[in-house]
Amino acid sequence: MYSHNKQTRVYTQGRPLKSHEQKMIELLKSELSQDSKEKLLDIGCSDGMFLRHLRSEFASLDLWGLELDDKFIQQGKAQNDQAGVQIMQGDASSVDSSTKYDVILASGILSVFDEPFPILEGWLNCLASNGILIVFGYFNERDLDTRIHYRNHFDDHGWETGLTAYSQKAYQKYFGEKGQVSVDFIPFVPDFDIQEDENPIRSYTVQTKSGKRLIVIGGHIICNMGYMILRKQN
Numbered sequence: 001m002y003s004h005n006k007q008t009r010v011y012t013q014g015r016p017l018k019s020h021e022q023k024m025i026e027l028l029k030s031e032l033s034q035d036s037k038e039k040l041l042d043i044g045c046s047d048g049m050f051l052r053h054l055r056s057e058f059a060s061l062d063l064w065g066l067e068l069d070d071k072f073i074q075q076g077k078a079q080n081d082q083a084g085v086q087i088m089q090g091d092a093s094s095v096d097s098s099t100k101y102d103v104i105l106a107s108g109i110l111s112v113f114d115e116p117f118p119i120l121e122g123w124l125n126c127l128a129s130n131g132i133l134i135v136f137g138y139f140n141e142r143d144l145d146t147r148i149h150y151r152n153h154f155d156d157h158g159w160e161t162g163l164t165a166y167s168q169k170a171y172q173k174y175f176g177e178k179g180q181v182s183v184d185f186i187p188f189v190p191d192f193d194i195q196e197d198e199n200p201i202r203s204y205t206v207q208t209k210s211g212k213r214l215i216v217i218g219g220h221i222i223c224n225m226g227y228m229i230l231r232k233q234n
């Protein structure tokens with residue numbers, strides 16, 4: 001299963017929550033009570049920054065993260081210990097399914113894999129009965145799957161993945177045929193402009209004449225971003 005993505009320099013600095021992360025918190029608030037004690041896993045959690053924000057909203061949640069890069073784990077360790085957030089080192093393509101989570105989040109990571117279905121199957125195996133998996137990423141509203149390999153000359157790690165975008169219908173078809181998992185999509189469109197950055201891998205927005213805001217990724221690709229909500233129905 002091909003994946004190679006090293007464009008992580010933007011995740012290494014402390015920063016305020018981005019609007020898609022704020023919306024993720026709103027989604028979680030509609031799912032969980034403030035004193036919920038459920039077990040939550042954030043896959044590709046970087047240094048745990050989002051989990052620490054979750055701690056300030058949900059004092060009793062059992063918060064776990066999974067991250068490939070030990071540099072991030074070490075970077076967030078002291079703050080995570082203080083917040084009661086535990087980060088495991090591991091690969092998102094082979095998550096240990098002996099532990100079950102009530103909620104799994106995966107933001108900005110599914111697109112790293114050329115073939116998303118085995119990855120999602122692995123994550124669903126880690127989900128408790130009636131659990132919920134929320135994936136933030138690229139989901140094409142038109143019925144076309146894309147696998148894009150790019151090379152970023154601003155921060156060169158050779159040819160990389162990270163812009164895979166399968167169609168929403170492809171996911172609906174796959175899980176519809178499989179059964180036991182419901183699929184919903186919630187679109188994400190920022191309510192403010194994002195300027196182009198000198199690093200061409202950073203997303204930005206453009207506006208159509210009618211004022212509709214579009215997200216541009218990978219320097220030149222207009223794409224649909226949003227949340228895919230998978231619920232295990234047993």
Ligand SMILES: C[S@@+](CC[C@H](N)C(=O)[O-])C[C@H]1O[C@@H](n2cnc3c(N)ncnc32)[C@H](O)[C@@H]1O
Nearest residue numbers: 044045046067068069090091092093107108109
């Ligand atoms: C694009 S960043 C997203 C970070 C954060 N979830 C967010 O939404 O801002 C992807 C994160 O996943 C990690 N990552 C990349 N490939 C991974 C893999 N195969 N297994 C686990 N983590 C991975 C990266 O090190 C990075 O921290």
